Amino acid sequence: MQPSKKEQPFFLCGQCGFQSRKWLGRCPDCGAWDSLTEHNQPLSPRFDRTSATAQPLTAAIAEENTRLLTNIGEMDRVLGGGIVPGSLVLIGGDPGIGKSTLILQLLAALAAQGLPTLYVTGEESVRQIRMRADRLGIHEEAISVSTENCVEAIADLALSLQPALLAVDSIQTVYSEQVGSAPGSVTQVREAAARLLNLAKANHLPVLLVGHVTKDGAIAGPRVLEHMVDTVLYFEGDRGQVFRILRTVKNRFGSTNEIGVFEMQESGLVGVDNPSALFLAERPVNVPGSVVLPSVEGTRPILVEVQALVSRSNLGTSRRTAIGADPQRLALLTAVLEKKLGVTLFDHDIFLNVAGGIRIVEPALDLGVVAALLSSFLEKPIDASTVVCGEVGLAGEVRAVGQMEMRLREAGRLGFKTFLMPESSSRQLQTKAGGETRILPVRTVAELAERLFRP
Template sequence: MQPAKKEAHLFVCGQCGFESRKWLGRCPDCGAWDSLTEQRGQSTGRSVRKTATAHPLSGAVEEESARLLTNINEMDRVLGGGIVPGSLVLIGGDPGIGKSTLILQLLASLAGQGRSTLYVTGEESVRQIRMRAGRLNIHEEAISVSTENCVEAIVDLALEMRPALLAVDSIQTVYSEEVGSAPGSVTQVREATARLLTLAKANHLPILLVGHVTKDGAIAGPRVLEHMVDTVLYFEGDRGQIFRILRTVKNRFGSTNEIGVFEMKESGLAGVDNPSALFLAERPVNVPGSVVLPCVEGTRPILVEVQALVSHSSLGTARRTAIGADPQRLALLTAVLEKKLGVTLFDHDIFLNIAGGIRIVEPALDLGVVAALLSSFLEKPIDASTVVCGEVGLAGEVRAVGQMEMRLREAGRLGFTTFLMPESSCRQLQKKVGTDIRILAIRTVAELAERLFNG
């Protein structure tokens, strides 16, 4: 007679997945407060240990497994050239941003190539998926849809069908029968992802996972989830705008911080081949507070418009608002202007916006922010054919940024004639990369003001 399984009481951290036999006010692993919740389940008992094997690296044979091209250029770009067989890809984003639409279009593209695909959804019915496919004009017979939530059943179905790609929407709705906690809990999400990871690696089956995000914009569930998968993609953008940014945060098979730009249309998401021209299409001319910045996202140079509005405040505390940029960086650059140029901004409201809904995190944005702030404060427009790029230090110096030749080439392609860049970057620039752009070397923010506004 087998002994009855004992019910185990565990307290699991909702941030990192740390487990404890007793409740703790603060997680000793990640330091989060009041993050441990009770998870009840049954212990699985003594497990059978498998025999480990090792192979010499020099004797390993690399299999000729080409990437799966989705024929969606922006998707292939962020993945590093296509989907790698056996990879586990996690896609996160706000509700309604277009994750399920992108997954369905990707499956339809592969089905159009004669490949069978499997779409497992735990949040919608088959009828709802058919309605979305009808709106997107997708009528591919090679797409199979299942509404299963049990990870063991999903694995059995994938082994039976042997699809070229498996998509699970979403991982928070999948549960394992061997875990007693509720679907969406830390234990369930971790166990379900581990089962799908084993399925992907053992059968060279690429799997796409859709993940919910928290109010802070991070993937919901344990932090270890992002470490388990091979690639992490974030869908960014405002649902009120037509642009969507698909950003690579982690990629074991390609470059990180790569982005893909999509435009939301009635027929679904369409890739944007020339995002620079699209972001600058509605740029006002000869208006104070507007300047063009050449930024680099991954391997792609993009020209964006930096907008600033500086107005006198009648309140006791002036406001500092930044959309698409770091608010702390805006406060720092405002202090630099007050200290080094004597510009009085403490009694002015400052609003900064990166037009188009894109978010810029690289330090090359600094010089564009300074130029836009000065332009709005002085009510003097910046020449429409001028671009600026550089990092600003606390002493008011302008520091070099990387990949300047790539930025210069993109600016020249779109017809800009003047490029203000750090002096150190100008020295490192071997040649003008075949463009006729006039390059102006800038050493300090005071010199920037002299060049743009004649002092």
């Protein structure tokens, strides 16, 4: 008897979830090589079908101020002001970075408000969760813990307990009874997330998922997982450091540029209200290659130290290394300095670092990188009370960046006296520079070098 067409094997891309009836060396959807694996399950998910309904948009009830405040300031910030009922939130991060600790503290904060919460873990036992709770000083009876892995059983448990928040740690350990593959496979991850999504939307239940990450730092499983959820958060940081950065990558209910800063202590993760002072606490003074940059992450201004080391290379090919910044941007700015200022850098190794473990992606970093490179190359320190900010173009011009007034206020609050910024931005800020803050406009990288390093 020939098997039905529905049960014939198919091939599924592990990166994006693309499905094909035949094996392909390269996925035509995402372009990944050797990512298609064979599966024997049906192509279409086997969900219980319900009758479709529709209503006018104006008939939908608009609810305001329905977010759940966690009372963890940094967490509420990255979520856009709290947890939205019915939302599906995905948190990813390296092993041991503190994801489970953060979730347990989040559940405890809600339980302290009298809200029941449910913590489902497929990786640890209840005894292990209790040991972590005792270490963190959490003794809330409103937190229910389960070690269930079946997504259908998790849904039934959530419907019976009616928690204010459901946390699943992790999505890679959850499986569906209607899929025959092993937990953690592409099919199981996608099906389990889809069922939890339906549970969240149908019952206005916020669901928090923990996702493993690959060696490249991306959340493991198909990319469709990130498209399904409402919010994607990445927990960044080095386990050897005490600082952790919670960064918003996707958020349907708020800004995608927010970050939360935490400090890992014996009592757990503690939010940092003033990250600027924290990142600059160990900044060396009067040392070449160091400059302070006023960056903006979402609605928060943060002052960070940009460090550069330029040394003559003994190898045939010089190295360009950047930590906390885009290496391609470093190569571009190095070429601009060679072309516009005549600085010989092709035979020098260049190392760039944003101190504190934070990553800066905005173009305002450009002027700080240029200043740090020149300072290290010329062996001339930059005045400790000076901050620089601006975008640099290929012609060597300094372009304006946004939210300059916010950056100016933060720099003045921490005692910085001199602010080098694009000339176009300085015109409207000259009257707003309070106290002893002095604004120095620059139009090109040549003017920057003259203002910083002239005799």
